[in-house]
Amino acid sequence: MSEATFQIPVGPQHPALKEAPENFMFNIDGETVVDVKARIGYNHRGIEKAAESRSYIQNLYLVERVCGICSIAHVTTYAQAVEEALNLEIPPRAKYIRTIIYELNRIASHYLWLGLAGHEIGFDTLFMYLWRDREIALNILEQITGNRVTYAAFAIGGVRRDISPQMVKNAKDGLNILEERMKYYKKLCLNEPTVLKRAVGVGVLKPQDAIALCAVGPTLRASGVKSDVRADDPYLVYDEVPFSVVTYDGCDVASRVLVRCDETLVSIGIINYALDHLPEGPVRVKAPRLVPPAEVVSRSEAPRGELIHYLKSNGTDKPERLKIRSPTLGNIPSICKFLVGGFVADIPIALASADPCFTCTDRMAFVNVSNGKRWVWTHEQLRRYSLKWHQQS
Amino acid sequence: MASTAQKPTGETVEIEENLKEKLGPKILELKVPRNRRIFVSVEKTAFREVAEYLTKNLEFKHISTITGRDAVGQTEVIYHLNRRGVELSLKVQVPAEEATLPTITDLIPGAVLYEREVHDLLGVDFKDHPDLSPLILPDDWPKGVYPLKKEWTVEKIRQKFAGSEEK
Numbered sequence: 001m002s003e004a005t006f007q008i009p010v011g012p013q014h015p016a017l018k019e020a021p022e023n024f025m026f027n028i029d030g031e032t033v034v035d036v037k038a039r040i041g042y043n044h045r046g047i048e049k050a051a052e053s054r055s056y057i058q059n060l061y062l063v064e065r066v067c068g069i070c071s072i073a074h075v076t077t078y079a080q081a082v083e084e085a086l087n088l089e090i091p092p093r094a095k096y097i098r099t100i101i102y103e104l105n106r107i108a109s110h111y112l113w114l115g116l117a118g119h120e121i122g123f124d125t126l127f128m129y130l131w132r133d134r135e136i137a138l139n140i141l142e143q144i145t146g147n148r149v150t151y152a153a154f155a156i157g158g159v160r161r162d163i164s165p166q167m168v169k170n171a172k173d174g175l176n177i178l179e180e181r182m183k184y185y186k187k188l189c190l191n192e193p194t195v196l197k198r199a200v201g202v203g204v205l206k207p208q209d210a211i212a213l214c215a216v217g218p219t220l221r222a223s224g225v226k227s228d229v230r231a232d233d234p235y236l237v238y239d240e241v242p243f244s245v246v247t248y249d250g251c252d253v254a255s256r257v258l259v260r261c262d263e264t265l266v267s268i269g270i271i272n273y274a275l276d277h278l279p280e281g282p283v284r285v286k287a288p289r290l291v292p293p294a295e296v297v298s299r300s301e302a303p304r305g306e307l308i309h310y311l312k313s314n315g316t317d318k319p320e321r322l323k324i325r326s327p328t329l330g331n332i333p334s335i336c337k338f339l340v341g342g343f344v345a346d347i348p349i350a351l352a353s354a355d356p357c358f359t360c361t362d363r364m365a366f367v368n369v370s371n372g373k374r375w376v377w378t379h380e381q382l383r384r385y386s387l388k389w390h391q392q393s
Numbered sequence: 394m395a396s397t398a399q400k401p402t403g404e405t406v407e408i409e410e411n412l413k414e415k416l417g418p419k420i421l422e423l424k425v426p427r428n429r430r431i432f433v434s435v436e437k438t439a440f441r442e443v444a445e446y447l448t449k450n451l452e453f454k455h456i457s458t459i460t461g462r463d464a465v466g467q468t469e470v471i472y473h474l475n476r477r478g479v480e481l482s483l484k485v486q487v488p489a490e491e492a493t494l495p496t497i498t499d500l501i502p503g504a505v506l507y508e509r510e511v512h513d514l515l516g517v518d519f520k521d522h523p524d525l526s527p528l529i530l531p532d533d534w535p536k537g538v539y540p541l542k543k544e545w546t547v548e549k550i551r552q553k554f555a556g557s558e559e560k
Contacts, residue, residue, distance in 0.1 A: 038506075041529035049540055049547070084427075214455050214503025227455075232478030233429050297430055297473060297480050299457070308457045308473060310482075325458035325507075333503055 005029050010347065010382075022332075022356070024339075031343050031389075036336040040329070051322040056082050056156060056291060059322065063309075064150050066324060069112060072105040073302035074309075074324070075154050080235060081298035081311040082156050085291050092237075092279040094158035099236045100171075100274045101144060101153055102300075103267040107178060108137040109303035110260045110267075113355045114185065117257060120349040121198040122387040126188070133181045136174045143167055158284030168275050179268045186261040189254075198390065199254035203350030205338040206251055215334040216327045217305020218263065219354045222256040224249035229301035240277075243270050253353040260355075289317045302327050304355050328356045345389040348382060399428035404479055408451065415450075419443060431481040440485045441495045444472070447483065448500040452476055456501045461511035463542045468492045468515055472504075487517065489542075496522040514541040 008026040022042065027035035047066055051059050063078040064071045076098055083090060111134035118126030138148045144167055145153035153159055163171075189195050205215065210223040220227055228245040230238040246262040248255035291313040298309045305327035314320040331354045342350055401409065405428050412423060412433065419442070422434040435443045447453045453474035460471040464486060472483040487494060496519040498505045508519045509528040516539045519525065527534065538545060538553060 039528070041527070041531070044529045046540060053547070211454055212502045214457075214501065229478070233480065294426075295432065295482075296426075297482055299480065306457060308480075310458075310460045310471065310473065312462065321460070321462045323458065323460040323462075329506060329510075330458070330503070332506055 005034060008344070024336075024351075026339070026344070026347070028344055031345070033339050033342050033344065033347070036339045038332050038336055040332070048322055048324060051319055053318065055289070055317045056319065057289070059319065060154065060156065061150075061152065063322075063324065064152065067302075067326060068149060069109050070105060070302045070304065070307075071150050072102050072153070073300055073307050074326075075151075076102055076236070077298045077300045077302075077307050077309045078311075078322075079154050079156055080300075081296045081309050082291060082313075083287070084296045084298065085294040085311060085313045086156075086287060088157060088285065088287055090158045091282045091285060093162075093281045094283045095237045096274045096278050097144075097159045097163055097283060098154065099238070099241065100163070100271050101141065101151065101159075102236065103271045103274075104137055104141050104144075104171075106267045106303045107264050107271075108134055108141065109355075110264045111137060111178075111182075113260060113303075113352075114257065117253075117349065117352055118195075120352045120383065120386075121195065122383075122390075123192075123194050126185075126195075129181075130185065133178065136178055140171045140174045143170060155284055155287070157287035158282070160284070162283045163275075163278065168278070171275060172272065175268050175271060179265060182261060182264045182268075186258065186265075189257050189261065195257070196254065198346075198349055199257055199353075200250070200252060202253045202346050203256075203338045203342060203353050204251050205334055207249075209337050210251075210334060213333040213337055214330055215305075216330040217302070217355075218256055218259045219305065219331050219334055221245070221247045222259045223251045229299050229306050233299055235298075235300055237274065241270050241273050253349055256353045256355075290315065291317070291319075304328060305330060328354075331356065343389075344382075345386040348386055401425045401428045404477070405429055405431065408476075408479060408481070411451065416443060416446065429479045431479065432484060433481060434484040434486075437485055437487050437494070440483075444483065444497050444500060447474060447481065448497070453481055454501065456497075456504045456507065459504065459507035459511050461515040461517060461541060463489070463515065463544075465543075468517055470494060470511060470517060472497065474501075492517040493520055494518075495520050498522055515539050516542075 006028045008028055010024040010026055023039040025037040026033055047062060051062060054062060060075060063074040066074045111130050115127040115130035142148050144163055145151035153161060205223050207223045207225055210220050210225055224247055226245050226247050231245050243266050246259050246266060248258050293313055293315050295312045300307050307327055308325045310323040311319055312321040335351060335354050339350055405425060408431060409425050419435060419439040420433055421436060424432040453476045455475040457473040457475050462469040466489055467486040468489045469484060469486045474481045474483060494517060496508060506528060508522055509525060511517050512519060512525050513527055513529045540550060
């Protein structure tokens, strides 16, 4: 490191908004980031350990709490792992309902993210509009599952609530509005200088780096790599529903915005198809409480990317081992890579562009290595600095 | 049908045949429970060679994660590798008392955090890993306490910290 290099610890936490605070140690040279190191674990809750002392049914609700935003991804992945260990086939109608809830969750997550991205670049109007519209997705979810965030909608062996014809109609009405709005937001993102100036060419992750660092989800697909668990390793009814895998090759924040805009539209298509082709029949089969010894790898495409659960059962009603890897951990090496070479003022939006579960890195300390001078910024102050810096340049 | 009863076909079978032919005696156990799922167990001595073969020759470039598991006296490390949707779990057991394995971060740079996680929670030492500093556990976490080991029950960990919490 040269004498002109500064170290900036960013983080660790603001656990209120999202559940995984992290710390990033930035080395900066003037305005440019030259090195990034991540430190996680500030909110490690020992869920994998806890799962070993809880029954399979209790764990259904435990894994739902791994992530507040994409809770359904964890429940789906866990439930299908247990069902595979039990060699239990769930009814087709249950699979369709699970798919519908999964994709609604993705829409809510992408709407939330796009709003936050708007906030990070000082475009709070966009934030307000998106979070207003996101309510439509949450209302549909509430009508189907009874809950807005942690849905408690699934059981081992199916789903707990059926979808009525009235719900189908209401969902379709809501989806029409969501589709129309997202098309408008996509057009806006493609044309609005406020977005383009802050997003194009920022946080570049080349395809070869994305592959080597094992990036997942929209972060990977925005680097032009066509990889989606729904298409590559279909689960639920993704082998029956027609859909396309969205990729953009800009490799920057703008591409990550567009990937999520288009994915939202694809999700709306999937849900509409599933609602139209909802098979008749039961939504749940009875599942035994004891799971015979087996080991299962279960994967799904969560809103943030590939999610994997590894389950080892031992014949009792509790797992021997449940390993969970959520997509954000998979993307941290890539985040560290694409922040290097960027400006300090672009840290908030670049960091947010991978949609990590820790965008709200609240407190930042700036250390001048050569004279030991130290000052602390909150995330809000860094955001303001970033906005001011971009206004002046 | 989708999740449970998928018979292995196409790419999965090709990989299975290839592994039998090329690695034959080095494999302790080879299981293909369903399409796109392969489990391969190897001895510690053969691990690095098999990992190289999988990543270089069979193009398993993506690592989904690494699972560590306490297996009574042994620590089992499972590398979940992926190639276009086929998930291959490479399993290797090392003695819990002397848990060392060569790193695979030179083969797959994306494995860097997963190895640190297993190092934190189960004490597996990955030789030649660039940085095995704590990732999940606090910097002042006591040495020798590996939370995912079965001997470290929640009560035992609580007792261990009973004194320090009162300060």
